[in-house]
Amino acid sequence: MTDTSLLKDNNFFRFFSGQILSTFAFQMLSVGIGWQMYDLTGSALSLGLVGLAQFLPQLLLTLVVGHIADQYNRLTIILACRALMALTVLTLAIGNLYHQMTPHLIYGCAIALGISRSFEMPALQALVPNLVPSNRLASAMALMASAREAMVIAGPAIGGFIYLLGPDVLYASSTLCFVLSGLFLYRLHYNHTVKAKAPVTLTYLLGGLTYIRRNPVVMGSISLDMFAVLLGGATALLPIVAKDILETGPWGLGILRSAPALGAVVMSIYLARRPLKRNVGKIMLRAVAIFGVATIVFGLSTNLYLSVFALFMLGMADMISVVIRSTLVQLETPDEMRGRVSAANSIFIGSSNQLGEFESGATAALFGTVPAIVIGGVGTLVVVGIWTFIFPSLAQRDTMEAHITNKANTSTK
Structure with a gap:
């Protein structure tokens, strides 16, 4: 049996599809934010600050997000993060539609995306072993990586073409992908084991x-x-x-x-x-x-x-x-x-x-x-x-x- 047969498992297929849509949405989004920020400011430093705005929350929240992912329902965390991502990108779409886009709005949305990804990533990585047997985890990781890299290639290219129709169209498309991603994951069957809450100590x-x-x-x-x-x-x-x-x-x-x-x-x-x-x-x-x-x-x-x-x-x-x-x-x-x-x-x-x-x-x-x-x-x-x-x-x-x-x-x- 080839290991791509993992996709025949409805539960894993939902997770896989949700991840493809989310990665695709984020890759399209990165093109739109980068191009529009440079269009607004003409500054390479501004582009770097957008990346920094997304990275700093991950750095500052490391200890907290790991604790949350270990103590609470991981699927619920991911769904909440997808909802925040969709609302954030929808804000960008509305800002463009009503001609209210500013660098500060982009920075604020970048921070919101960074926060949501900070909470989502540990929960996602920790969830995968709960969905597939341990002897097939390597295949699942390779399959997920394959899809992710494919979206890294396709997302920016397609996002660039959609941007020609207007940044609001690109952001609306990205929002739709985040929403669909959440719907796939909402139907995921995941039995969360209720754990005794550990004391929140530095150790x-x-x-x-x-x-x-x-x-x-x-x-x-x-x-x-x-x-x-x-x-x-x-x-x-x-x-x-x-x-x-x-x-x-x-x-x-x-x-x-x-x-x-x-x-x-x-x-x-x-x-x-x-x-x-x-x-x-x-x-x-x-x-x-x-x-x-x-x-x-x-x-x-x-x-x-x-x-x-x-x-x-x-x-x-x-x-x-x-x-x-x-x-x-x-x-x-x-x-x-x-x-x-x-x-x-x-x-x-x-x-x-x-x-x-x-x-x-x-x-x-x-x-x-x-x-x-x-x-x-x-x-x-x-x-x-x-x-x-x-x-x-x-x-x-x-x-x-x-x-x-x-x-x-x-x-x-």
Whole structure:
């Protein structure tokens, strides 16, 4: 049975469809907000502040949202967040319809979106293991990743065309997708287990970070992925590479931007049909090493086709790492802690993306674009070598479910 048969499960299909619609809505929305903010202000800094406005709530609310996801009905949390997203985007649509759009309104809506995503992400990640068997979690993660990357490619492109009809039409379309997403999830069958409310202490709130630090497999996989993205963030420099090195136009930049996502889609489809069964630790380390090598090749390339191929391989390698990390984190974490651990994991990954862009820009300013990219790729390879020695339990990890199996065997003795 192929693992895409997960979609034949009505419950998982509802969840899957809801996530596709939500991701598609957000990707369309990002095009509209970015374009309109720049149209209103003509300031690149304003664009950066929009991203910061969405990221800061996630950073500031990390401890709170993890606690909420562990103590309350995760599906209810997600539905409430989808409702807030729909209302926020509807506000943008009405603002455009009545010609009341201002940068301050966009910033306010960006903050509201950041708050809703802060609460939604830990609940979403913690909910997935409650919907599929543990031995099919890796396939579910790959399938979800495949859909997400496909929407990353399709969403901005379709959103750009819809924007030609007017920003109010784009925001209305995004609102509709968020509403439909909520309706799919509303029909989801999820049995929430009522837990005894834990006292809200600092120790409890920090439980996710503490658990990650004490679990070498979780800590190793999260930190390896984080440093790979932090050091190998070559995509932040794509506009410079396209214009100054490859001497291509906007169309070439578009191809370069889509290449990693296309590679990720291809690999995620493959992993959904043929999930990894053995040597997952070594495969993850090798995938990150390939990510580093692909980054170096991209940095040294002066040919558009070679650059696209390097980015395609980079996306494929990154997807392997993402699927293994996501699956290991969920399987290694007890259900009562998944919200807090997922919240902490989101900060690790979100921070690496933001800091990775800053690191690439700062290094490029100091040493030049090509040296910056190559240094990042070499740094990624160095991290792989170091992590192999300081996290031997990750390097030696055989199957995704090893920890659970061992616990089960121990409990029967």
